[in-house]
Amino acid sequence: MEKGVPIRAISRAIAALKAINRQGSLTMMEIARAAEVPYPTACRLVQTLVYEGLVEQEPDRKRYRPTAMVQSLAYGFQDDDRLVEIARPHIVSLTRRIGWPISIASRVGRNMMLRDSTHANTALTFERYYPGFTLPVLDSASGKLSMAYTPDEERETLLRWMKVSQEVDPEYLKAARAGLNVERIRSQGYAVQGRNHHNLTPGKTASIAVPIFLGEHFKAAMTVIFFASAMKPEAALDRYLDDLKGTAETISAELTQAAALNQR
Structure with a gap:
């Protein structure tokens, strides 16, 4: 692998998480469009994010939203105001x-x-x-x-x-x-x-x-x-x-x- 080449799967997962976090709630099709990935890929990415506790499916709706766990990604970051x-x-x-x-x-x-x-x-x-x-x-x-x-x-x-x-x-x-x-x-x-x-x-x-x-x-x-x-x-x-x-x-x-x- 070429040195410094990003791992596409991780980039796509981050793109999906950013889209969900930015909009608050998205359907799987909306996630696929926002992350610019095929629908089956979006499904796998969301399943992984759900497994990791960063995303959850809304009750009685086929929409996905971020969980409180996403806040853990900001631990250790101190913005310089x-x-x-x-x-x-x-x-x-x-x-x-x-x-x-x-x-x-x-x-x-x-x-x-x-x-x-x-x-x-x-x-x-x-x-x-x-x-x-x-x-x-x-x-x-x-x-x-x-x-x-x-x-x-x-x-x-x-x-x-x-x-x-x-x-x-x-x-x-x-x-x-x-x-x-x-x-x-x-x-x-x-x-x-x-x-x-x-x-x-x-x-x-x-x-x-x-x-x-x-x-x-x-x-x-x-x-x-x-x-x-x-x-x-x-x-x-x-x-x-x-x-x-x-x-x-x-x-x-x-x-x-x-x-x-x-x-x-």
């Missing part, structure tokens, strides 16, 4: 200055997960986004930025997993990988997504992401999201990049200082 606590006043202030919503996202596996946003603080948005919303790393400004700052070996491993998992179209993956100019993103200190196709309003917004650091290590992406019809990314860079970088640098400095004080 310091990032959101420190960044929140700064991104709210930035939104007041420029009008557009700002988000903070960090990479979780092959997705970028929203940690906080100011979509609720401005009328210049099509939708409101809340913590937990995910975006693909290869088709979002925050994801491209995160991939650029990910250590080379880890990035290559992630790309290899995406290739062998067959969950991403090979041609798309090839094109996205070719378009991921790591050195340019690092040298410029930002990443751009001309059209956001994997959000709640596909194709209607564009975005620019800048890095937040903890010391010398990339911690999260701070992103401004604007209407694609309102301005081109080049114009948005001219107007907002300095303010974006300045805000991110302030958050980085406060985050690093807070971490240092916590270690004393």
Whole structure:
């Protein structure tokens, strides 16, 4: 077996569990569609999850729901809320200055997960986004930025997993990988997504992401999201990049200082 290749059965089981946990209750057919597996495979996966006590069938209904046992999967994980606590006043202030919503996202596996946003603080948005919303790393400004700052070996491993998992179209993956100019993103200190196709309003917004650091290590992406019809990314860079970088640098400095004080 090739080193670093994910086990498909485990990936599928996790996909099924995530779908059930996210929706709260699903039929077997809905689980199969959500996990993108054949119906017989979904049956075997759910039977295994039921056996392990993570999923149960609802009484008198052919629907499946998560049990309290899923909470055990979070034991030992301590989320660092310091990032959101420190960044929140700064991104709210930035939104007041420029009008557009700002988000903070960090990479979780092959997705970028929203940690906080100011979509609720401005009328210049099509939708409101809340913590937990995910975006693909290869088709979002925050994801491209995160991939650029990910250590080379880890990035290559992630790309290899995406290739062998067959969950991403090979041609798309090839094109996205070719378009991921790591050195340019690092040298410029930002990443751009001309059209956001994997959000709640596909194709209607564009975005620019800048890095937040903890010391010398990339911690999260701070992103401004604007209407694609309102301005081109080049114009948005001219107007907002300095303010974006300045805000991110302030958050980085406060985050690093807070971490240092916590270690004393």
